[in-house]
Amino acid sequence: PRLETEIADGELRAPRSGRVQYRVVQPGEVVAGGGKVVSLIDVGDVYMTFFLPEMAAGRVALGSEVRIVLDAAQAFVIPARVSYVASVAQFTPKTVETQSERQKMVFRVKARIDPELLAQYPEQVKTGLPGMAHLRLNAQREWPPELQPRLP
Template identity: 60%
Template sequence: MKKLRSILIVLVVAAVAAGAGYFWWQQHQSDLPEGFARVNGRLEATRIDVALKFGGRVAEIWVSEGQRVEAGAVIARIDATDLEAQVRAAEAATRQAEQELAQAEALVIQRAGELDLARAELNRTQSLAARGYVSAEVLDQRRSQRITANAALNTARAQVSAAQAAIEASEADVVALKANLADYTLHAPRAGRVQYRLAEPGEVLAAGGKVVSLLDLTDVYMDVYLPTDDAGRLRYGSEARLVLDAASQYVIPATVDFVASEAQFTPKYVETESEREKLMFRVKLQIPAEILHRYQEVVKTGVPGVATVRVDPEAPWPETLAVRLP
């Protein structure tokens, strides 16, 4: 019974807190003109995890947390001693195959000369046999020599083809190994700021192991949650304004980039109209890239603020929410 009473108390407290929060949200909207919705949020940025394609030991890391890096900058290097040895072996196999090709081509020339000689001897023997100067046995021998020389030439030509194929295969191995070797040096896939350094030199990581986490400061947004009535009237591209707690004197423009297709925090399916009105949908407010690029040295994620979204495209923006930037 005591356990049951505790559970009931927790449920009641949670319900009261939810009701109080919803009431606060409604009161918070009251100072807005018709056609706008206001809600709290926090700045976020697209995160990119730079990870290993192949497992290995981290040899060097050249960035630190908070450092800004350009796209293509070298972030870390993985020890590739074994792979470098494989590259040298494949290059040696290529040189060996090239030597074998040269030998096979020389052998083709030799076999071609032997075939020409066998043909000439056969022609002379046939001429002599026709006049009775050579026996049939000798004529058969010359014919056999011609056939053997022709077969030897075909074998030599096949060796040339095999050597060429061996060269192509070893060259392909070199290309593949060098491509893999390039992946042992980790580069920043795009410009950003290092959020976390997840590994240190000397650590052995499996394939897919994360080394550094980057934040793309040209892709910063605020996720907010709006009720059914407001979310249902939103259009993609609708305007919004962001006011951050840390810089409340500025008003940052944004646009609606995404509206969730399913409600958050509540049951997926509800039956009554009153319950449907309380459903909250996630909305992504994207800050324009040109503004982010201009102020990328001061852009930070995790900063809380207030977002005002225009749900009625015909509603004029209040003067207090006119865009103001540093």
């Protein structure tokens, strides 16, 4: 029983399913109980963060349709929905290219990709990729042909 208990204590369990992004510790290193061993990506919760000017942010509803085109995969148009709109404006982050753009007040918005769609393409799901989020401020307008969903 004691040996079984010690073996069970040494078992690694992830708090959720996901893909290993990188190892925090290497084999043979000692880790305290509850310590972090790997960094996991939850491939069922993928979103893009983008920023909207004050005038546009007030016209965006949660659940609004978004189309994502990644720089590394421009042949694909990924459908998503607005899952978050910040309640407070902020200055444009420094990652934005021009100084004049960085001076403006913007609202942070997240567009989440449907987990059921992600489940169909587990090997293609990547995180941290730059791209463009396209949003219609008038939901009655049709998406242009080049922004119709196109998936692998």
